[in-house]
Amino acid sequence: MFKNSSFLIDITKCIGCRSCQVACKRWNQLEAEKTHNTGGHQNPPLLSAHTWTLIRFKEFEKKEKLHWCFTKVGCMHCEQPACASVCPVGAFTKTETGAVVYNDKVCIGCRYCMIACPFRIPTYEWKKAFPFVKKCTFCFDRQTEGTRPACASACPTGAIAFGTRTEMAKKAHELLKNNPEKYNPHLYGEKEVGGTAVMYLAPKGVEFKELGLPELAERPLPTWTWNALRFVPSQIVVVSAAMAFFYWLTKRKTKKKDVNKEVRHDA
Ligand code: SF4
Ligand code: SF4
Ligand code: SF4
Known part of the structure; x- marks a missing residue:
């Protein structure tokens, strides 16, 4: 079994082939969904109950230079997950593998987790009579058997490195130190909201918010939600x-x- 796992996603290496997206669908037996052309490479346009990871496509011009960026998005497996802190029945658990897993047997469908997540990740089976929340599991099932997550194994360019969080942070800082001309000097996810198990490196001159990754404080969100929740009347x-x-x-x-x-x- 892997412990304290992490992804280091190097956006400079991603070629947008979407092998990771397909591997996730295949491993988790997620059905295909009808989609439409949005005028870009991103397809389907959003995460859904059937799409737990996708490649977000951004194209922009800066200082007369054209940037084409592909960012693999999905659950960040926060070190201190906001989804877990607001769930009234404890349906989310941060496990020792590093994965934040969801237990559909206790979920009451209140969807507080969807509102609390700062990355807008959990999705819902809107069309089902008895719907559940859906999101990336960090391949918890594979990790407990000592197998790397399916998306990381499928990536042909090494854009999704997998290892312990300490190893991934060390690797990232070495890359930043040795290639200052290549990378934005910030390691996204190292400290945001108390740290996440998924961390990103971006190309130099590109801000993370331009890639759709939100600017967030270092303070873990559960410390805010706890402050708010302690005023919730016990009747609720x-x-x-x-x-x-x-x-x-x-x-x-x-x-x-x-x-x-x-x-x-x-x-
Ligand atoms: S990204 Fe959102 S859903 Fe995933 S662990 Fe963090 S708070 Fe929970
Ligand atoms: S870790 Fe597993 S569940 Fe998550 S995106 Fe990768 S393949 Fe899908
Ligand atoms: S498999 Fe790797 S290179 Fe291909 S889209 Fe996913 S992260 Fe990018």
Whole structure:
């Protein structure tokens, strides 16, 4: 099993081939979805319940130089995840692999996690009768068996380096030190919101916000949410717990009905 894992995504190496996107779909058996041409290379345009990672395409001109940047986006697997801190039923866990994993068995569908995430990552199965939240799992299943995440294994250029967070930060700082003419000197994700397991290097002259990565403070978000949540009346916590119970009961009944139907069908 891998521990304290991290990605170091080097945007200067990404060629936008989207092998990582396809590998994620294949490994996680995510169905294809209808998409449309948005006038750029980015396809599909947004993350969804069926697309847990995508290549964000940005094209811009600066000082008469044309920049074409491809940024692999998905869950950042925050060291102190805001999604976990706001979830009233504890559906998110930061595991020792480094992955932030979601437990659909306890989720009550309140979607606080979607609002709290500073990177706007969790998505929802809007079209299902009993929907769940969906996001990149950091291939927790593969990591626990000692196999690298599917997207990192598929990348043909080495743009997605995988290792411990300490190794990835060390590698990034060596690259920055030895190639000041190539890189923006900032390692994104090292300190933002208390640090993330996914870190990025960008080309020199390109700001992370121009790539769609938000400018965030170093303070972990759960310290803010905790300050706010401690003023939430205890009745709301009780109502949340009751909602969780009824939601669980409904799901259980539906599952039972489905099983009975299948049994009758088989007989
Ligand atoms: S990026 Fe968002 S969904 Fe992922 S761990 Fe951080 S807060 Fe949670
Ligand atoms: S780590 Fe796994 S789940 Fe996450 S984007 Fe890569 S292949 Fe998909
Ligand atoms: S597989 Fe590697 S080079 Fe291809 S789009 Fe993904 S990160 Fe970029």
